[in-house]
Amino acid sequence: MSLNRAAHRPGATTGSPEGIPVTSVQAGAYEPPLLHPVHRIGARTLDFRRRVALMAIINRTPDSFYDAGRTFALGAAVEAAVQAVHDGADWVDIGGVPFAPGPAVDAAQETARVVPVIRAVRESSDVIISADTFLPAVAEAAIEAGATVINDTTGLSNPDLARVAAQGGVHLVITHSLAAPRTAYPAPQYGDVVAEVAEFLRRRSDYAQELGVSPEKIIIDPGHDLNKNTLHSLELTRRLAEIAALGYPVLAAVSNKDFVGETLDAAKPDRVEGSLAAGVASIMNGARILRMHNVPAASSAIRMTEAILGWRAPAYLRHNMGDSNAAAGA
Template sequence: MAIINRTPDSFYDAGRTFDLDAAVDASLAAVADGADWLDIGGQPFAPGTPLTTEEEADRIIPLIQEVRRQSGTIISADTFNPEVAELSIKAGANAINDTSGLSDQEMAAVIAATDAHFIITHSLAPPRTPWPEPTYQDVVGEVRDFLSRKIDEAIGLGVPEKQIIIDPGHDLNKNTLHSLELTRRLEQIASLGFPVLASVSNKDFIGETLGKARDERVEGSLAAAVICLMKGARILRMHNIAPAASALHLTEAVLGWRKPLSLHHNMKRRGIRVRAVP
């Protein structure tokens, strides 16, 4: 899953894709680099002044429409606003990525009326609100319990089970030790039986662990993504798509989920060179 932000204040890209043309170009480039999915957002979850529905929609709806016109790739709208979610689905989005963890029950009604997938993310604070020094007795157990409750809530509000995806929310109202523990024990989140999304790319837990600035975290992000894949994640939300695709495709091949693109090394038999996997 490639991250495309139409925001001037995104923590990583710092507004490089705020312009519509730049966002369209980045989206299509990500697909060319190996992304299977584009996550398009117009408002961060991080503390700040909330956008109006109109402001957020103006940022992401034209982008969703244009990408959908040019590509058949999966598109999700990264939004916690039910009205923006509804507009996004009508514009061509296949999923809603709600980083607020179903803080507004109207979101469930929007999803239930469509066949769009619904990503439920663990967080403690309301969107755009600070939550200093979060504490947990057992971060993995508490995140798992939260997601289990939210799954039941969504289903009770009419969202089909098959449309639900879960995200433990690395770094969202969590410190570095919490995010490392979630990564180490991610299989306990996957044991809930729903597809797991891991959003680890260039996060602060990687920077603090390695002592790296935001533009120096690619290698750490790849390591975290591979660990999450091995621990049960099935969607990896990443910034640097080309290296991420290579790292994850190689991991999938090791696990037997993906065939090599070609076979030449030590494969020559009776004068015939095998050029591609059947």
Template sequence: MTGFLLPPIVAPVRRIAGRSIDFSRQVAVMAIVNRTPDSFYDKGSTFAFDKAVAAGDAAVELGADWVDIGGAPFAPGPEVPVGDEVERVVPVVEAMLRHPGVVISVDTYQPDVAAASIAAGAHVINDTTGLRDPRMAEVVAASDAQIVITHSLAEPRTVYPRPQYDDVVAEVAAFLRERVQRALDAGIPSERIIVDPGHDLNKNTLHSLEITRRLDEIAAIGYPTLVAVSNKDFIGETLDAERTERLEGSIAAAVLCIAQGARIVRMHNVAATVAAVRMTEAVLGLRQPAYLRHNMGERNA
């Protein structure tokens, strides 16, 4: 294999956090830091401010390119007041700014939280509702921030029982195209748009497996594609694995998505993900090995 041919990406070289990221040849590892007491994976272990900052620092030390900070889950549960969400995420954004070149995103669907986060220095808004609130597009358009447009169907923090699709990949792609157009119409430049098919968000395990299998159809939309597969229920149900036992399945899903065009992977287990991503980049011809010694001289047999 001499390389992996992708459909053209809109503005593949992005200037984010003072650094250039070439999404035609690079895969960004996005670490997850949740300042929530009810996050599905870490169960509140990084809810305290010092724990959240330490988790972000550790992720950067382990090689994460990106830190995604969340203060309110999308999953069903009580609504988090906007003021509380701002108080949770903004101090962590400010703390992470001490890492030059690290992309900082905030996982929020609240326009006021997005505005406060951008003012504090966040480079990306990760909206799991895909611009459901038109004000979100206005906030991002008025800034220099990137926007992640994610597919989901439900109102955030509400139950969406038994989602049905005739063709989940085609319908997710159509949704993303429509929401990209919404972003463009609101004044967000194309070079600041990222898409995410939303694994497990209002989808059952068969839907998420189908999206993983046909991720190239999402990448074909033409914008950098983010996948958030880490430790999700579609992996647990597929492998009959509890949340603490899904690392290998998460890595496998991420690698398969990268091979089909994903260029940002949102993951909990940073060290293992960084190694898997860099190896995948090398196999696909996107990067060179760190060094060459084996069978490269007369003394090697």
């Protein structure tokens, strides 16, 4: 597969909303051949040629992977979502069931967990809202409450989910995973994990379109750690450009995952820096959405990366800009 690197000439400049020329030197950054670069998601428009969206994670579950129930209470979940928007999130992903193996949560219970949060956040913000679910009934209720994306971590295990997304006119995230929902998949084996994940996502994206989902509303996620070991997830991060080459915006869900912990020998509270490094590496390899827990740190990392790539101007220019420079660090 041929992967074209950035074609911008070193030293070329582009304009910015602030009127400040921004140097566009993108050596080493992969620019994916996006089939539909500009996405209108609810009230917001994202141009993924020059923008990375930050998705905040809101888990309304008592046994979530990272926060262990910190946002299970309704008030805590709504407060966390509103705070995430304040801290720089473009998007909040609201889920009521963990991906990890465990007992089934019926549609009524899951709906009762996620819909009040979606409704409250929608009333206060035009932020992008996704419902993290694989149940069509939950997706339908979430869309009615104001969700503009359905985030399916099971790779369309239920085709009716795609039909609901199509009927609702919302975006659909298709994630690579092998196991049936909430079941274990011991010692997963791949011949070439990246090639196999790419082929899975290509086939599932085609299937979603057969079920009525418009191609401009498809987002793909290689599923770091989902039925994959640490070596698989590192390989996916290193070769993420091969996933992005499919032409759909790529979501990288790398936050605080076990592949970060095992690589750095770090417990969950100590994985922030590793998660940010994995996120930046993903952006450089074509990811356009990062799903992260630690929103302020992730927002700073994303916006700094955008500035380095020439996509956004600095917030201000002062250092060495005048006749004299009395500031420290001259």
